[in-house]
Amino acid sequence: MPAQSKPKRSPTGLRITTALALLLVAGTLGWIWWVYAQIDSYAHQDQAASADAIGVLGAAEYDGRPSPVYRARLDHALELYHRGIAPLIITLGGPGGDQYTEGSVGREYLMSKGVPENAIIAETESRNTEESARRMVVIARVNGLHRLVVVSDDTHMFRIHAICAADGLDVLTSPRPRPATEEKTQADARIAHEILSYTFWRLHLH
Numbered sequence: 001m002p003a004q005s006k007p008k009r010s011p012t013g014l015r016i017t018t019a020l021a022l023l024l025v026a027g028t029l030g031w032i033w034w035v036y037a038q039i040d041s042y043a044h045q046d047q048a049a050s051a052d053a054i055g056v057l058g059a060a061e062y063d064g065r066p067s068p069v070y071r072a073r074l075d076h077a078l079e080l081y082h083r084g085i086a087p088l089i090i091t092l093g094g095p096g097g098d099q100y101t102e103g104s105v106g107r108e109y110l111m112s113k114g115v116p117e118n119a120i121i122a123e124t125e126s127r128n129t130e131e132s133a134r135r136m137v138v139i140a141r142v143n144g145l146h147r148l149v150v151v152s153d154d155t156h157m158f159r160i161h162a163i164c165a166a167d168g169l170d171v172l173t174s175p176r177p178r179p180a181t182e183e184k185t186q187a188d189a190r191i192a193h194e195i196l197s198y199t200f201w202r203l204h205l206h
Contacts, residue, residue: 032195051085051172053087054086054151055136066106075176123135133163
């Protein structure tokens, strides 16, 4: 029997597959560029203005002491507080791997700097950025807070603003100063992390 020849792929079908693949690549690159542009824009804006409270996103703590990154955020919030931006500070963050929580460590640090205890609310349950943002929304509603200034790292600001805005909270962003010693590779890694995290959040894959 003569050997059966393999069916040839239709040139039209091949062109359509190629075009769809190129569109997918272009769309992905366009999305990445748009998210990057938003991250970069928020990273270079300090929107701090009169508000009801200042929210500080938690970071690592070591045996009850804030890490350098967390301390920088708290110090920036303290500066805004002394400038009269808001009369209340909310520290956010759950367990840090020991008997302490990021929120309580932030509260103790601010109290050691002279902020009265009744001017601080410590949120001590959230485990990630999205939970912190949503807990902040709950705290704001319970306490009748209408506008907040949020403090975190510069590349973190766009995602936090987006999550809070999706829950109807009016937030202004105020990034802590970036260390002069930070290497470009560290900054690039943080931006890549934010692009992925924001994308997963938008796709409800978190």
